[in-house]
Amino acid sequence: MSNELTIKDLHISVQQKPIIKGLSLTVQPGEVHALMGPNGSGKSSLANGLMGHPLYEIDAGEVIFDGVDVLELEPNERAKLGLFLAFQYPTAIPGVSLANFLRLAVSAVRGKETNGDEKDRLIPMREFRRELREKMQQLGVDDSFARRYLNDGFSGGEKKRAEILQLAMLEPKIAILDETDSGLDIDAVRIVGDSVSRLVGPNLGVLIITHYPRLLEYIRPQFIHILLDGRIVESGGWELAEMLEAEGYDPIREKHGVKEEE
Amino acid sequence: MADSYYKDKTKLQKGHFSKEFLQKIAATEPQWMHEKRLEAYALYESLPMPHTTEDDIWRRTVDMRTQDYWRRTRRFLRALDVEKYRPSLPTNGEPSAVDVPETGLPGLPYAEEASGVLVQVDGQRQHISNSEELKKKGVYFADLHTALQEQPELLRDYFMNKAVTLETTLKSGNIAQHNKFDALHGAFWQGGYLLYVPKGVSVELPLRVYINMSEADQADLSHTLIIAEEGSRVAVLEENASTTSDASGLHSGAVEIFAGQNANVTYVQVQRWNRTVWNFASHRAKIARDAQLCWVSAAFGGRLNKMNQASILEGAGSHAQMLGLAFTDARQHLDVSTAQEHISPHTTSDLMYRTVLKDRSQTAWGGNIYVYPAANHTDAYQKNDNLLLSERAHADTLPGLEIQAHEVRCTHGATAGKIDADQVFYLMSRGLSYTQAEKLIVEGFFEPVIERVPLESVREELSTSITRKLG
Secondary structure, three states, rough: OOOOEEEEEEEEEOOEEEEEEEEEEEEEEOOOOEEEEOOOOHHHHHHHHOOOOOOOOOEEEEEOOOOEEEOOOOHHHHHOEEEEOOOOHHHOOOOOEEHHHHHHHHHHHHOOOOOOOOHHHOOOOHHHHHHHHHHEEEEOOOOOHOOOOOOOOOHHHHHHHHHHHHHHHHHEEEEEEEEOOOOHHHHHHHHHEEEEEEOOOOOOEEEOOOOOOOOHHOOOOEEEEEOOOOOEEEOHHHHHHHHHHOOOOHHHHHHHHOOOOO | HHHHHHOOHHOOOOOOOOHHHHHHHEEEOHHHHHHHHHHHHHHHHOOOOOOOOOOOHHHOOOOOOOOOOOHOOOOOOOOOOOHHHOOOOOOOOOOOOOOOOOOOOOOOHHHHOOOOEEEEEEEEEEEEEOOOHHHOOEEEEEEHHHHHHOOOOOOOHHOOOOOOOOOHOOOOOOOHHHHHHHHHHHHHOOEEEEEOOOOOOEEOOOOEEEEEOOOEEEEOOOEEEEEEEOOOOEEEEEEEOHHHHHHHHEEEEEEEEEEEEOOOOOEEEEEEOOEEEEEEEEEEEEEEOOOOEEEEEEOOOOOOOEEEEEEEEEOOOOEEEEEEEEEEEEOEEEEEEEEEEOOOOOOOEEEEEEEEEOOOOOOEEEHHHHHOOOOOOOOOEEEEEEEEEEOOOOEEEEEEEEOOOOOOOOEEEEEEEEOOOHHHHHOOOOOOOOOHHHHHHHHHHHHHOOOOOOOOEEEHHHHHHHOOOHH
């Protein structure tokens, strides 16, 4: 119960423009939810707002996770509670190796009571390397990946795999995947999809934010929600994804009287 | 007579930079050196203190403690009272009474293997060691006062004669108007060292030099002279540091490097004076045919830093790599002018300077590539990047080109920017605190410079200094 993510009547704006206009959703550990919506419906704003990006203004509502109102917390404190966001466009950090960064991140998230700044609070190098190598193999990424600068010069597919690798290493309770399938070819979508579905289990709840249903072929969600103009307009099961695949968003727009975004 | 004078510091209380002082030390030095000092002294006396509004080269130099950057006045450098500082007394080759503690001096790691070690504190040589390798190969490494006794001809030929000279400082151009302090140095230099590597000799391990200031109101006027003859190979790691965080000081230094034909020289200087030290320096390297110089200049300390650094590519096919790394905080000011002077054809140079600024610190970098008429097929590159961690920090960056030859490739660029909010958010969303995120971004920013440093121990030392500065 305590590990569920509860979003209640959330309102988010960006530069004074309301984007999310009263959204409620609950994700339990072990559940996979898909939030589907056309461009401009507010999908990425929800993801960034939930993780605490300073540009996304929370106007109203609450987000309770692990019994705590996470909207009061810094992004790193949300991560330590067990929230994870796989970014649509992961930021490059030149000069910082993936392994170096990830050791700090893993140490910070696992050593919850400390700030993780001190050397002795770092997870032992051998232990970390063994774990990293294991997870990289599962994801089918080369060993050299760990030495490369974080997202710097990565191809689209590499960036997404690096995000899933981080998800696997950080072992969150709730993972939000923001358009993780965008920009990937069909093989890459399969690899990423299979990797994520391997991670799904009783201790992980997943919220997949996506435009297209194709990633969902690999990670079958139990719940599908359709986001239009900042609100969830329909919730249901797999049949909703099938309907979208067949008919697109237009019938739903018509039904709810929402115009297509320019 | 002179000896007793040196040991009695009470006689040197006010107005240390005087003709009288030069007369006193004359007895211990060859006549030609005395004359050289007098000549420099006359120039020092005749030159006014640099002026912010009248001297172009000093236009961006600011003492942040007493000046307002945006409303600069004639009160430039008003807080600097040169006469307050005390030059130390030449040791004249005598071993000093002060021993180096077994544990080493603060901040000086001895663990690193070195073929030679020199430790100097307040202008006095405290320790020198030469490995069997150096002796066997005929390498000469000694403090400059000893060298003046033992290698007078070499010094007469090179010392402030070919690279950092009073004449070149009087010429117009980039290096020009910096001469007040070069003249001061020429007149009152003390401390420093001579490293002479004979033809064809390759020194396996680096030499390590520690130049320290310890007592308050010290003037350090150390002179570095490195002569690497044809086909030789050597690396020198030099550290300039204060042993206390608050003893005020003045450094007026010079570095002269001669890389002979086909020689390979690596010179690293890490400057960690405390934040009360005024730091002035002229560094010039002359690079002969097919020789290579790897030059690393790292600056962390000083109250006001004014530095000139020039690579003079004299011989065809010569190459200079200039790596710069600086990290300023509080109200530090760092002003660096660099020059890549391409005199001969097929010369290449590659400069990369990266600076991180914290708090209210300010930096200015002005870099020029000069391609002389004969220097066809020059390939020169320069890049200066600045990362500002605070709203109140300020970086000026002025890359420049002056090309008089044909078939030349010159590339330059400069950037200055604040820390990227998206990078910080990304790292924090993975559990890192803001402090950790900032630290990682800074380390990543310096990484392209550090990864090019050829010695592992130096890379580690630089990383440690950066971490310390991040606090």
